[in-house]
Amino acid sequence: MRKVRALSTEPATSAAIDGVYSTESVRAAWRRSAALEQQIAADPTPFRVLTGERPTGALHLGHLIATLANRVRLQAQGVEIFLIVADYQVITDRDVAGDLSGVVREVLLDYLAAGIDPEATTIFTHSAVPALNQLMLPFLSLVTVAELERNPTVKAETADAERRGRRGMSGLMFTYPVHQAADILFCRANLVPVGQDQLPHLEISRAIARRFNSRYSPDRPYFPEPDALIVSTPTILGNDGAKMSKSAGNGLEIRATEEETVRFVKRAKTDSERHITYEPDRRPEIANLLTIGAHFAGTTPEALAEEVGAAGAGRLKQVVTEALVEGLRPMRERRAEAAAQGPEYLQAILARGNQRARDIADRTLDDVRDLMGMTY
Structure with missing residues (x-):
């Protein structure tokens, strides 16, 4: 297995965690990202990427242009990629998951159609990796309620719930930033592709990594602080002029004729x-x-x-x-x-990816327990 090393030690500022980035901070992030791209071109082996999405429906043209094409590019360059199908996140803001297994199959077919190679990229599902989710417990101890409340996603969900008169935010949504950190850090990913507007989302993960290292492994940092690999993510509009969306029915699915x-x-x-x-x-x-x-x-x-x-x-x-x-x-x-090739073919791809993710997550959790003095 490749040795994944930390690539950045710059601390996340409280302003960044609050979702506020100064112009200079944004420029610095772009410069850092450009330098990382040059490093990838020279030698991709030190890098491990974590990326993915919620399986709420078949993927469309917006996903293809904004994210999938970039993943295929990084895969072709030789970067190790972990691609998470975040099925647990489907229920962060909805009461029922629907035909989740069917949607996961469609998303997997879309990945393969776009050029994702399951022999080169590890594709796995959230719910199939128990140790990943167990990391949330120690990670939750490293953040404050105030920091979670200030997270852009949590703030947007709170405002949306109030506007629509919906039930209160679920605990899963409230702790989503920590769950995201567990997604990234369980495999010790050191790169996360994001759009410029998503930079604040990554700061909780960086803060958790830094705080864990400081508290439990000060002499030899265990978790890398994941860097943002900023990608241009144009907003693709549907044929009605609004943002292309699964729920709006205004998009062109990859599977369309x-x-x-x-x-x-x-x-x-x-x-x-x-x-x-x-x-x-x-x-x-x-x-x-x-x-x-x-x-x-x-x-x-x-x-x-x-x-x-x-x-x-x-x-x-x-x-x-x-x-x-x-x-x-x-x-x-x-x-x-x-x-x-039938559902067995797709299930075999997920089974391989899930097993690799479980093996890595189990080792990470064992290491975390050992560093925390919880090995009995």
Whole structure:
């Protein structure tokens, strides 16, 4: 197994934990991320990435462009990746999980379609790794209630519950930042891909790692403080002009047919200006189509806008449709091939990933108990 080392010792500031980042802090984070990218290009072996999502539905175009493509890139560079299907997190803000096993299968098929290789990337489910979740107990002792209350996700959930008149926040949601830290630290990941707006979310994990080391292993830090690998995560809009979302039904799923893809682009909102320009703030719908088209055409939104120019939105939709259909074709083929092998094939992939994650989590928990003087 690769030796994963800490890559940063800079302390998380209280302002960062509170979800407030100064302009200079953001710039420093981008500089740090750029340096990490250079290190990865030179030698990927010291790095271990933890990333993933909640299985609340099949993945769509927004997931593909914002996160999946980056994971495939890092995998191709030789970075070790742990990809968590966070099934426990489904019930943080809902009363029932629904057909969770069915959704997990669909998400796994989407991973395979996008190019995730289960031989190179460890894919596992939250609930299958008991030792990971057991780490929450000592980790909870390292944070305060006030810090949890100030976490951006917890604050947003509190505001949303009050606005909608919903029941009080669940304890699982309230402790979500610590659960996230356990996800990252159980495998001693030292890199977490995030968007710039997600930087504050990582600070609780960094603080927990630092505080554990200070309290229980001061001479030889045990947990690395995970660094942010900042990725550009454009907000992909649905065909109604709102953010693409599983719940809104406005997206294009990776598993969609070619005909559905054509209809999606055809229905996408544009504007009344004929000349095509890339201006995300002023012309978000046009910019969205340019972003999607450029991603699959292997160019930039600006270059694509210049190519279409005065030909108008009709021509833009034609170009985007062609790029999207061709770009998604190999993914749909991979997805169909994986699905044709039956549920046993998918279960075997998860079984291997779950077992590897369990083995690592068990060792980490044993180490933590030993450092805390709890080995009897």
